[in-house]
Amino acid sequence: MKLTIIGRNISVTDGLRNMVEKKLGKLDKFFRQDTACTVTLSTQKDMHKIEVTIPVKGTVIRAEQETEDMYQSIDLVVDVIERQIQKYRKKIIDRRQSALAFSEAFLEKEQDKAEDAEIRILRTKQIDLKPMTPEEACLQMELVGHSFFVFQNGDSGKVNVVYKRKENSYGLIEPEE
Structure with a gap:
């Protein structure tokens, strides 16, 4: 490397x-x-x-x-x-x-059986995407007590994700144009 x-x-x-x-x-x-x-x-x-x-x-x-x-x-x-x-x-x-x-x-190289664990999705959740601003999404995220929140950006109409970062700050993930 x-x-x-x-x-x-x-x-x-x-x-x-x-x-x-x-x-x-x-x-x-x-x-x-x-x-x-x-x-x-x-x-x-x-x-x-x-x-x-x-x-x-x-x-x-x-x-x-x-x-x-x-x-x-x-x-x-x-x-x-x-x-x-x-x-x-x-x-x-x-x-x-x-x-x-x-x-x-x-x-x-051969891999041990213990490391051969499959990825399993244990729970599926459906959500209603409501148009809102990233700031409103952060407030919603705090209300539900999660570390991330999926929403429809009211300005762009695209699906975005806000997430909680260390030191009480937030991040926004939005798709590329």
């Missing part, structure tokens, strides 16, 4: 860079050498955060971890990425998709 390491509110020392390269080097067995990987290290107050983003065909494998120790955050994010890769591998094999970013050895 080609690692790009970025520091925000933190200087990326040689020791920190070496640790990131060593830990994320474990992921090399999954990817081809030309696969891009962006690692962002940041600090805010006493918390150390690492974000890893690996774009692959059709999706993005992404994880972030935040702890009081940057080295612990690095260890945790590698574990999360490995779990996501295993799930994504199953999806690729089931759909017989091309997986340009992944190495052949990884795709051909």
